[in-house]
Amino acid sequence: MSDGSDDRSRFTHFHFGHEPEPAEPTPGTLAIPHPGPLSPRGMLIACARCEATRDWLLVHVHPDLVFVRCRCTHEWREPDLEARDVAAARGENFEEREWSSFEEMYRGLGFDGLFHGTYLA
Numbered sequence: 516m517s518d519g520s521d522d523r524s525r526f527t528h529f530h531f532g533h534e535p536e537p538a539e540p541t542p543g544t545l546a547i548p549h550p551g552p553l554s555p556r557g558m559l560i561a562c563a564r565c566e567a568t569r570d571w572l573l574v575h576v577h578p579d580l581v582f583v584r585c586r587c588t589h590e591w592r593e594p595d596l597e598a599r600d601v602a603a604a605r606g607e608n609f610e611e612r613e614w615s616s617f618e619e620m621y622r623g624l625g626f627d628g629l630f631h632g633t634y635l636a
């Protein structure tokens with residue numbers, strides 16, 4: 516049996532402000548770097564801007580949108596990729612990190628254009 520003060524403090528975070536709201540503007544967004552080429556339906560994915568064919572950032576946006584981002588910062592929705600493809604690219608050693616914004620995430624992962632073309636070297 517816990518005393519009453521413990522119970523009150525446990526629930527105080529529901530009481531400030533108004534109704535509880537989701538803190539994250541983009542719930543369920545998952546970004547996974549994918550260094551290799553991708554050919555989800557036998558068609559090799561290539562960047563329309565710089566013609567790169569690998570070194571992608573896969574971005575899964577809740578609930579079932581998948582975007583591919585290139586090192587040159589070109590980004591598009593890829594309907595041939597599904598959420599499970601992103602999850603499969605995740606691997607076992609993926610280090611979870613939280614970002615406060617897409618810009619910060621892109622910078623942190625090196626997809627802000629700084630490494631544009633470096634994969635060719």
Ligand SMILES: [Zn+2]
Pocket residue numbers: 562563564565566567585586587588589
């Ligand atoms: Zn590109």
